[in-house]
Amino acid sequence: MANVDVVVVGAGVSGLVTADRVRAAGRTVVVLEARGRVGGRTLSEPVPPVGTDSEADPKPLAGLVVDSGAGWVAPDQTLLLAELERFGIATTPQVRPGDALMSMRGKSRRYTDAARSFDPVTTADIAQGMLRFSAAAEKVDVAAPWRGEHAARYDAQTFESWIRRTCLTGKGRDYFRLACEAVLATAPQNVSLLHVLFYAQSGGGLLHLLTTGGGAHDARVVGGMQQVAERLAEDLGQWVRLYEPVSTIMHDADGISVHSESGATTAHRVVVTVPPALASSIDYLPGLPQDRTLLTQRMPHGSVVKVHAVYRRPFWRDAALSGEIASDQGPTKVVFDTSPPDDAYGVLTVLVDGEDAVRLGSMDADRARDAVLRGLASHLGPKAMDPVGYLAKDWTAEEWTRGCYGAHLPPGAWTQVGSALRTPVGRIHWAGTETAERWCGYVDGAIASGERAAAEVLAALP
């Protein structure tokens, strides 16, 4: 006799959506979560004030919550927008008045129109690169990237090889390198061209992923993205169990037995929703098929430190700057103004990606903060050196995540073993944003993956 119909491993957005849909269909479910909180790679937090000893109960800045995890919503992320509407959670536009900054190879440029962020020659080079990229991406089958005429050729090379071959100017190359880091949190030499094409197409195109108004960074969630997971978990109540890291999944023709901190839970089906590196560290008895093992050995996670620097007010607006910065100088390569709607504080979000994140994560906290603030000051002036609040979240250091935004595929993996990504193994099903066809790597993709996995297990239940 099974304890429940379905066990879900992981209480991130994909796991909670899986459980929500299974329960809505009248089936029983339990969610086992390793951490003491729900939300996975969404995490909405207060910001501690600067200069206080963290040991001595620092009072967080009043009324302020920032997203140390996923933070933005695109207008075409219909699944995420539907969840936000269901729970009555509001969004606020990302676009701010004033000029953005583009700083490359020692030259800084102010612009409002993104098409004028570079000199005409660089702009032309980026445009022809973007055109070629989009033409190739349009041909990728996001449901099965290993298919298609050029899949093998695209998957045999790194994105860096494509950049060197395609771009004619140094700044053009640097632009695509920065785009790769900003979108995948890893350097272009680490990733298959096919994977970048898939990932961009999965989210509506590379330009769409890099755009604020109307694009992937169109809006933010008032009160924080983690609310989605928290509200889903509230509805599930006792069926979400925290502090229950899963060590072993036993599976055979009769059922499933999932072993966690407090013992074994039996079920008809299990949905594993944790990221690939964590999924592969669970013991499966019997072991998984080779293509699955080979795939998870080849899905490293990106590296991100997400930093929030909070100021008394958004002082950069005095200089008619929007707070949006793109730069080739780490650690402050990608910056957004994420001040709350009432401008009670001025908030800058710094996305420190890839090698910069690894470097920052290896510094002690004071040196790391100094490096970030100096970076901000180089763009916005000395006032950036004096925040009233500061918070840095290093996702690679998280035992139950091991790197953000998600996992990426090096050359060869998609075409050789990519079909194992979503294929159930007996009674074991796979979810998580990495398994999504649309908005892979985003919250919307996490929801899509949960809905798909729920449909799979519901169809298979006795």
Next chain:
Amino acid sequence: MANVDVVVVGAGVSGLVTADRVRAAGRTVVVLEARGRVGGRTLSEPVPPVGTDSEADPKPLAGLVVDSGAGWVAPDQTLLLAELERFGIATTPQVRPGDALMSMRGKSRRYTDAARSFDPVTTADIAQGMLRFSAAAEKVDVAAPWRGEHAARYDAQTFESWIRRTCLTGKGRDYFRLACEAVLATAPQNVSLLHVLFYAQSGGGLLHLLTTGGGAHDARVVGGMQQVAERLAEDLGQWVRLYEPVSTIMHDADGISVHSESGATTAHRVVVTVPPALASSIDYLPGLPQDRTLLTQRMPHGSVVKVHAVYRRPFWRDAALSGEIASDQGPTKVVFDTSPPDDAYGVLTVLVDGEDAVRLGSMDADRARDAVLRGLASHLGPKAMDPVGYLAKDWTAEEWTRGCYGAHLPPGAWTQVGSALRTPVGRIHWAGTETAERWCGYVDGAIASGERAAAEVLAALP
């Protein structure tokens, strides 16, 4: 109080050598091994007869032992040769009388001189490719591949990108692809050019790795390679503990506590000698530094099924064939005659590498055997269809190995996080053939890594 001075995780050759050297210096050591045997990726086995039910106690072929794991010795593998001499273990030359076969794009060619294995145009193309490869490899610092003038450029591309750019003929390209599969057990699109250059240079050059007489396949071990591990383990006696998979390593300024099946063992230092994918599935408390975590997420293992087909006699010699085959048609792309010195049987060893291994591993045993025997028959005639013994070892399916010959690095990994490969983390030291500067991926490299790790811990012990 520590139980012992040093705990070694893994009783493969590197672990046993580590323990042997620590003990020789008068220190105490215990080796914890997950399997019920020693030897790791060396495994010398009898061959079951064909056609008997494995349930019904099949008597193995009398007097025959084959190496299902590492099997060859090169004349410049001085560390391995020294261990063989220490234990009085003999070797026998690999080279056989008769012609070798090279079969590419539907054309088969007999040759004795390797320089004549192709038509003159293909030979010239391979020669210019080999020259360019060697010139680049010579510049790689095997002690620190991330250093050096061109390291970043070599590490930004796949070996497949190099092949397409360098070779002028289709057969030339196929030759280097086959070389990659044969040497690294993975396709050239999976691996960084820098890694292939390093790996080849580490073993004395690509041509050296592909050569029988005088090269990496110069000789075999009479009685089997696993004897090295078995004799080392005999000397260590009770200090080698089998069936003790290590789950957790706790470490702090005071010492180490290694948790395995039977409980905790405390020590001053621990040497983890298991392959990267296994090392990363151990829980470390506190967690490892980011660069180490990022590295092991990016060290997938190769895929190999090593097959032995045994015949009443080496019938191919009747046609003046040596039994050595190179082909572009899987699963029998790489074949050697490994008959015992007295020719009591005719034995063919088939190395099924990379995607061919994954494909073979996913078939049921009968279909897989049929595919291999048909491949042999296509080169050696219909007699190959009737072996008296047959044994296939799929290393990816081994829970305590997860792929052979070793781990490889995709683009970007060496230059970004390669320095974490050997760097101790507090009281935790790393060994295993993947950590070797010389003969990385070979038994000789495993010995070298054990000697280095032993020297590290001996210097650090109180």
